[in-house]
Amino acid sequence: MMINIRYVLAARPSGAASEQHFRREELPVQQLEEGEVLIKVHYISLDPAMRGWMNAGTTYVKGVEIGAVMRAFGAGEVVLSKHPDYAIGQMVTGLLGVQHYAVEKGAYLTLVNTAEVPLSWYLGLLGMPGLTAYFGLLDKANPKPGETVLVSGAAGMVGSLVGQIAKIKGCKVAGIAGGPEKCAYLLEDLGWDIAIDYKHTPDMVARLQETLPEGINVFFDNVGGDILNAALTRLAIGCRIVICGAISQYNQSTPIGPSNYLKIVSARATLSGIIVFDYFGRANEAINDISTWVKEGKIKYREHIIPGIEQFPDSLNKLFTGEHQGKLLIQNS
Template identity: 50%
Template sequence: MAVGMCHLQINMNVIATEHSYQPHGSNGIRWMIRSCLNTAPRLESTHKPLLRGPAMTDLSNRQFLLAKRPSGAVRRDDFTYQQVPVTSLADGQILVRNKFLSLDPAMRGWMNDGKSYIPAVQLGDVMRALGVGEVLESKNPKFAAGDHVQGALGTQDYFAGEPKGFYKVDTSLAPLPLYLSALGMTGMTAYLALLDVGQPKSGDTVLISGAAGAVGSIAGQIAKLKGCRVVGIAGGKDKCSLLTSELGFDAAIDYKSEDVMEAIKRHCPDGVNVYFDNVGGDILDAALSQLAVGARVVICGAISQYNNTTAIKGPANYMSLLVNRARMEGFIVLDHADRFAEAGQVMAGWIKEGKLKSKEHIVEGLETFPETFQMLFNGENQGKLILKVE
């Protein structure tokens, strides 16, 4: 079911990056977002094949199918792992060799059977995932063998089907993983959530939770570029060091070793003008208690609550919104499609000029998907978590 269309086109010279795309490591463009996740095809398993024709027996496709609705943390037995032959293409379809898959906290919500901004993954279907890969064969006039594409490829070796919402990316202009991080939905989210909802002004104090993660690490750098004082909340000395020594944050709070509320008071003595929330729970409560008058609170995620088996923890300090005449607003990137062209152009320019760093944490091996995905919820990743398929 399609609820919106996203269009983006960027042109600039080659981006020179300092990224290291090694397995387990963390550390113009012509591309077009023709359609977002909610227009992606349903990725049915080969038990209900989308394709017709004889099997391409020389290609074997490993797939993770959603076997049941997870309760709490995702486990390997929430999925069915199978290996099946790739079948022949019908007219209008393409065959893609998946190279990299984007692992996002939102995927946990897609596994649940409830109302959300896009339909849930159906039981027995290939687990939905955005990815980038190479077209091996095409019966679609818009794509040719050798093209590199981004789209909802699914958690599998190969995508074979109609390329709904797919668009081409140019590997000569930027490495493939960058199209899943700063130049993908992650970057669009950081830019648009901060600027459209948070509306930071020069001199503001911006507080960001999940600051060493994919979105938070980019949002903090954007806030600095806008002339703000930026304080990040992250877990562990290494992540806090990353924020202040590499990404330009003014201060970092280690929620694992500090009293977060006291630390926010210390680092934000005049209050928080913009709070960019990626985690929810107790940290959201602590931030609400330190809001400045007229503050803006951006609810971008709540990763601390996604695996709850009991009721989600709501904010106890919500009266601070009243007292400080503050505003708290949720953000879904698909609602801001009309700003994608602007956001992508600006982000690409900042990267080219060396003003913004994109951090990718790449783990190798499709077979590791359940455990690698759980790294998001264990706080084990720095920057954008990406699964290298091959």
């Protein structure tokens, strides 16, 4: 009999999530019904959205129920199948949860090709966050050569890809990230034009004015809060602002909005939100382009892989402290 180890949501946090909000369970793997697939989960993706999924109620998706397996994207191998489209040994991704084995309807899985790239990339560069960066920038902001693109959360998974795609499109790219190491990564490894260390910049408005005197044509925001408010002071006429996320607000019971929002009016700017799920039907466009850019040496990618599901409760918070370097994943043993 196969035993599944899983983490369920035990309590809803107010503030940061920690060990007390999850419960580890061991129980037999359930029998498959027609149309279902059993997957051995190799990688569990840790994404900022998971903090929102721990709240009650519904936003763009319903919150995880208390006692249910913690929702997470995952990648793994088919070990049993009662679905005609999936065979033993094939690799798949989906919302597989924080567990060793997932039973999922075939309709909710995606087959992935690991002949040329590692399986884990389908949770990052070629997965949900990669699609977010690709469509969030190209579909929502349509950057033109010579334009200035500002990215917050710039050294993170989504942010670092947004800036690299903007460079490929011929833009001047500025990134906001926490700490000198992450800023050095943006400038030296990724070749961006400007990096601003928000953790050591007491006056972000003055720093943005000094470094971006021409203003910004695109602002891709992953952070919200004070950083969004400061960026709104630098909008060039016709600026496109993409609100991808607001990680500075996810642990707050009352998120704050920007007091500088009238700058949107004077700049005749547009502000749009993106939910990546809307683009899953176009995933191949992003996967093809990003894979080509990787082969051409135009995109760099880093992963931060933590071994063992037991590390999950302590690891999620790294997304909020910024301790990780690159896409954060758990690798199951």
